[in-house]
Amino acid sequence: MYKRILVPVDGSPTSTRGLDEAMRLAKLTGAAIRLVHAIDQLPYAAGLGTYTFDVFGMLKEGGEKILQEMKARVAAGGIDVTTYLSEPVAGRVCDVVIDQAKEFGADLIVLGTHGRRGVGRMLVGSDAEQVLRLATVPVLLVRSPETASGGA
Secondary structure, eight states: OOOOOEEEEOOOOOHHHHEEEEEEEEHHHHHHHHEEEEEEHHHHHTGGGGOOOOHHHHHHHHHHHHHHHHHHHHHTTTOOEEEEEEOOOOOOOOHHHHHHHHTTSSEEEEEEEEOOHHHHHEEEHHHHHHHHHOOSSSSSEEEEEHHTOOOO
16 A cells, blocks of 8 residues: 655645645555655746846745645644755756655655646646656546536
């Protein structure tokens, strides 16, 4: 059964829903959880020259806050928890998730997904889909409340 569950978090309701499912599984199996937050610099890299403040410092601070809040949530449930905050990622967020799954020895990855389709998926891409394609362990995708109920 699952003993090490990796959960990428970004502070969104979708990732929190994935974390809640991971916590339910961890309680059933006695698993530990590692929370991962990848600082994605890609959306900011193109306009970097126009920023007069430390964008990456702010992203790191925000990531640390997300991890602290989610860690407290998991610990309050009586589950062993560790965290990992990536440095700014020049590549893909999915690569950070896959690398952390290997380093942690995860036997399950649980992540929330927006369930985008069509043009929205093509334009935004899907980190969840890439994790699913690259993972060497089972991946549990948890849909966002909107897509789970048939909405957007």
